[in-house]
Amino acid sequence: MKKKLIVLAVALYTTAGFAQKLKGSDTVLPLAQKEAESYMKQNKSAKITVTGGGSGVGLAALVDGTTDIAMASRKIKMAEKMKLQDAGKAVKEAVIAYDALAVIVNPSNKVSQLTREQLEGIFTGKIRNWKEVGGEDLQITVYSRETSSGTYEFFKEHVLNNKNYASTVLSMPATGAIVQSVSQTKGAIGYVGLAYIEKDVKAIKVSYDKGKTYTAPSMATAKDKTYPVIRPLYYYYLATVEKTVKPFIDYMLSAEGQKIVEEVGYVPLSK
């Protein structure tokens, strides 16, 4: 019996040495899964499990020690950093890819470009009708992601200049739901990741220099950084396990890993 236990413990220990757990953001999830798959194909001994749940869940798991890498679509918050500090753990950060956010409207909408200031007005509720930004006389219906998603936070920081959304904003549980709603609501506006743009919605050009130049969101403009609404995606891990997680992270940052980034619809890091 005792022998069996020892064998079991040894087996657990050795697999733990190779097995890596990734947990966190649902935005990063599809990317991490693809990367893990191809990484495991090359390294037969490696074992990586990827689960979602949200950036907050991932970072909480990092504190509890139930995950090796926390995936996040937002930067780690002060409170979370302090928790890790209290637990005596030093955390390391790696940017693994970028995600460009496109502002989308209904295809029947005549408006095709907006400045950042106009977007701020629309999402904070100051501008309520399309005719104020050069469209037809139609009420604007704003779709947003849920308050706690990393996408919501990023859009607030970079487009709304840290102001809060209007309370009348409709929040949808998933990006797919925003696309669906925008495609069937005439006066709708919303924001989605680059990979979600499809023919039922129209992506508008955005200007960050008060209307001098408008840039359409695309993989090309996101790559050369001319498109302004772009955010980093993160991996967080403890400094103590750096050795075990490093090979996988290095693989993700390699040319091959970054090719997968583009295939999944995110923007690769520019070297």
Place this chain on the structure above:
Amino acid sequence: MKPFYKKFSEKFIEGLLMISGTVTSLTVVLIVFFLFKEGIGVFDQKPTENGYVIAVSKTNPLSKVAPEDIKNIYDQKITHWNEVGGKPDSIILFRLEDISNYYSDEAIGENFEGLAGCISRLTDSLPGIIAFFPEKYLDKDFKGKVLDVDKVSLSGFFMGKEWFPTAQPSAQLGVMPLVLGTLWVSLGAILLALPLGLAASVYMSEIANERVRRIMKPLIELLAGIPSVVYGFFGLVIIVPLIQETFNLPVGETGLAGSIVLGIMALPTIITISEDAMRNTPRAMKEASLALGASKWQTIYKVVVPYSISGITAGAILGIGRAIGETMAVLMVTGNAAVIPHSILEPVRTIPATIAAELGEAPSGGLHYKALFALGCILFLITLFINLSVEFITGRKKYNKH
């Protein structure tokens, strides 16, 4: 030997049953305890993020600013200090990342050694400043004044009208729109489902012949087996555009869409329970009524419905219970805007949808996390009230009989 063995196994089974009963009740109690422990914790927290402070200049007469005012200040809806009872200076917003507008990188230092000093000097030099920064950059001899922040108050929580749990520097935790949204959608659902459900159950128990009944009953019970996400998607793709066109609304994601989807979901519960209650009407009572010359319809509404009224009510209430707690379907069709609804044709946000959508991303143990648990407590109390009413109503029936 045999009787002893029998006795032993009987005792053993008895014990087993007792243990499983105790374990189940203990689990329930533990879950409720955990829920309330986490939920009540929200009143022990400050609405600003942990580890951050809000400071103003020493010359500013204010020592306390209400959370909603802080939010409006940072949204630039309040731009002068006299609007919140201070001097007529205009307000200068400061967040940590703005420091580079005031000081050079050298002054701040590579590892932010000089940052605390910079912030201290800055708050001293600008009388209209309000600064929001991490506590660790609070200088030892800070020249400004740190604002006092009250803990989340009961009245602010229950009567507050704004739900911005992640707003910085000060979260807004008003659950009123969410509670009203939940009740609004559930009320709409029951108004739609009750007449339809009753009609269907009367038809099935009294009018339909055995063959029709045998087809209809499993069909209706099948409704209960459809996953709620499917209902949600059906609602988003079919019902939402339909409502938008019919009422000519700017947006179709409304309370009504939620009510319709929930109404459909509550139907099987209502129909099954009230049909069972109606079929339990003693044959003798029905036959006596018919023998006295009453028509079939008169028998139904004078004998069958009054006899089974407690069963019907129980079905209706359990139906509401299902509607109030439903998450996924509502999340997809009601639009989830946290505003107090004035009509059923506006977007609403319900409690379960809020919890489901936000819990995953909330930092565990934080203010937002605890606020969501407090919402769970409110939901628990609502459903507890509903279940107690069922107990009360079904209990009354027994009393009448004996």
